[in-house]
Amino acid sequence: MTLGAAAPASAAYPEKPVRLVVGFSAGGTTDVTARILSKELTEALGQAVIVENKPGAGSNIATDYVKRAKPDGYTLLMVAVTSTINQTLYKNVSFDLNTDFDPVALAVRVPNILVVNPNVPVKSVKELVDYAKANPGKLNFASSGSGTSIHMAGELFKMLAGVDVQHIPYKGSSPAVTDLIGGQVDFMFDNMPSAWPQVEAGKLRALAVTTEARAENAPDLPTMQESGFPTFDVSSWFGVIAPKGTPADVVEKLNAAIRAALKKDDVKARLADLGAVPADTTPAEFGQFIKSEVEGWAPVVKASGATVD
Known part of the structure; x- marks a missing residue:
């Protein structure tokens, strides 16, 4: 009797619920995106995909947790730009995004926009740069916290424009936007979903989108x-x-399910409400993207002087 080739050990995947770990509290953009995906993956895979929130240390706790999990496809991480910044921001991180994980798929990108208080006498990025250079040290920019992507976008602008502006960190985007509207700070780079309604209401002036x-x-x-x-x-x-070390066929199955979900009209509509643009990448493409993000943010973090023990 001739035996056929053995099927991959993971061919029946998934045979039990899958955990999608989020490194932030419930309600944020990372969490909301994960929950949209989890619903679609539950339907596509035939097993529950459960979002599990493990906030702390700028998402490092969740990242380390998933790194140590069994590589069988039943514990996944909803990774965000924050983790690529953390590789340089934190002095001692217990993981390397490029070597300790297998990329599955980039899900979405959310544009940031450069916004200013309407009382700042500028209507373009060039005018902001010129005004900052004419008034060194007088302008300040807000962020949702030191080391966040919003902070680093401001530091990148500061570095590329060669301007002397001061960083004012807040505990979240909402209080930063509130003070920007009130004139306590002059400008900031913010996620489009939280800033754009204020632009439409005439409370902030938008100068550019960052994508x-x-x-x-x-x-x-x-x-x-x-x-x-x-x-x-x-x-x-x-x-x-x-x-x-997650089996390649499991990674491919997850990648295919995520990409299919992101092409559905109702999913695109829900993501559009977040200001999010669906992505469409192979695991290899996402791996290269992560590598470029880690390398790209490193000099910006170092130039900012921001660090966390």
Whole structure:
């Protein structure tokens, strides 16, 4: 009797519920994106995909937890841009995103926008740079906290523009935007979903979007690249990674399910409400993207002087 080739050990995957770990509290953009995906993956895979929140240390606790999990596809991480910044920001991190994980798929990108208080006498990025250079040390920019992607976007601008502006960290984007509207701070780079309603209400003035392409819901708003910063391409993003050594066929099955979900009209509509743009990447493409993000943020973090023990 001739036996056929043995099927992969993971061919029946998944045979039990899958955990999608989020390194932040419930309700944030990372968590909301994970819950949209988990619903779609539950339907596609035939097993419950359960979101598990493990906040702390800027998402490092969750990242370390997933790194140590069994590489069988049943414990996944909803990774965000924060983790690529943390590789340099934290003096002692217990993981390496490039070597300790298998990339699965980039899910979405969320544009940031450069906004100013309307009383700041500028209407373009060039005018902001000129005004900052004419008033060294007088302008300040807000962020949702030291070391966040919003903070680092401001530091990147400061570095590329060669301007002397001061960073004012807040405990979250909401209080930062409140003080920006009130005139306590002059400008900031914020996630489009939280800042754009204030722009539409006339409480803030938008100067540019930070992604390479213009935002669909703000087609008249120029990009930073169009505004004289050809290498400026910054966004918040979220994707899925697995512990190193996860079977390749499991990674491919998850990748296919995620990409299919992101192409569904109702999913795209829900993501659009977050200001998120669906991605479509192979595991290898996402791995290269993570590598470029880690390398790209390292000099910005070092130039900012920000560090966490």
